[in-house]
Amino acid sequence: MLYEHLGARPRIHDSAVIAPTAVISGDVTIGPGCQVLHGAVITAEGGPITIGAHVIVMENALIRATAANAVHIGPHTLIGTLASIAGATVGEQVFFASGARIFNGALVGDRCEVRVNAIVHRRAVLPAGTVVPIGWVAVGDPVQLLSPDQDEAISAAQPELDFPGHVFGVDRDTPDLMVQLTERYGSSLARHADDVRLDADGRAADSGE
Structure with missing residues (x-):
């Protein structure tokens, strides 16, 4: 399913194959030979x-x-089942295994591997060829690779990241943080009410445009 969002429509190369149950919304460019599978x-x-x-x-x-x-x-990157990439820059020939999580502002270099259920935290920088082991956490610049039981070390490596402020625009010390965060974020997401569903040729599905 293709959607126009905020006035922008997906641009998909003719040779790319998009499953009918995939959702592609807004200012998205998909290059030649890509495969987007069901539910993505x-x-x-x-x-x-x-x-x-x-x-x-x-x-x-x-x-x-x-x-x-x-x-x-x-190019030539594989994004595994249930993996997520949010606001990151990824190089060439990268492998994200099932359940990998890549967060806002991360930089993942060429030929990196992020293995099953591994995490690349916000603003972490992975040099080319880095391997993040199964379930481990990559954090910081220069990057540290830490096992998930090292929660104190993980926290110490990223005290300045301010996730609510950077991602949602709400200061962590704001009274009623989650009230402010959900109302502001919800207002932004509500813009999807004006989305236009497109047909496979990129035309508005209901208007014959």
């Missing part, structure tokens, strides 16, 4: 998404850009 969601929430040639997005994966963080994915 690629949504540009105020920022663009660019996917290079021969990228495979497997079942139920999520790629999401924001106004603060665009997404770029280099």
Whole structure:
């Protein structure tokens, strides 16, 4: 399913194959030879998404850009089932295994591997060829690779990240933080009420445009 969002329509190369149950919304460019499988969601929430040639997005994966963080994915990258990439820049020939999580502002270099259920935290920078082991966490610049039981070390490596402020525009010390966050974020997401569903040729599905 294709959607126009905030006046922008997906641009999909003729040789790309998009499953009918995938969702592609907004300012998304998908290059030649790409495969987007069933249940995948690629949504540009105020920022663009660019996917290079021969990228495979497997079942139920999520790629999401924001106004603060665009997404770029280099060619010949594989994004595994249930993996998610939010506002990150990804190089060429990268492998994201099932359940990998890549967060806003991360930079993932060429030929990296992020293995099953591993996490690349906000603003982490992975040099080319880095391997993040199964379930481990990559954090910081220069990057540290830490096992999930090292929660104190993980927290110490990222005290300045301010997730609510950077991602949602709400200061962490705001009274009623979650009230402010959900109302502001909900208002932004409500713009999807004006989305226009497109047919396979990129025309408005209901208007014959």
